[in-house]
Amino acid sequence: SPAAMMGMVRVWDLATGRPVGEPITGHTDRVLAVATGVVESRLVAVTGSDNKTVRVWDLATSQQVGPELVFPAAVHAVAVTSDGRLVVGFGCEVAVLAPS
Known part of the structure; x- marks a missing residue:
């Protein structure tokens, strides 16, 4: 059901069209934005949510990197x-954050 999937992010294998591993969970509301990139030599996914949070995920382990x-x-x-750097659009504002 859509409510059960709230806050989940899935990684997909584009060659097979199938999900890879278990869903990444942590957000408590809809995930509105996702980007991938390299931060501190680590392949990551960055997710933004309706609950006003951004989370960074290590794609090798599906674990959250640092605090929300x-x-x-x-x-x-x-x-x-x-x-x-992370670029975040929230409300009518934009923030650019440097890696710690």
Whole structure:
């Protein structure tokens, strides 16, 4: 059911069209934005949610990297720059965060 899938992110194998591993869970509301990239030599997925949070996931382990990042409004866009910065669109604002 859609309610049961709330907050889940799935990784898909594009060659087979099948999901890889178990869903990544952690958000407590709809995931509105997803991006992939390399942060600190680690392949990651970055997810943004209606619950005003951004989470970074290690794609090799499906584990969250660091704490969730909290913003003042729902997160509608995320991106990872070539130098590992996170770009987050929330409400009518944009933030650029450098890796720690």
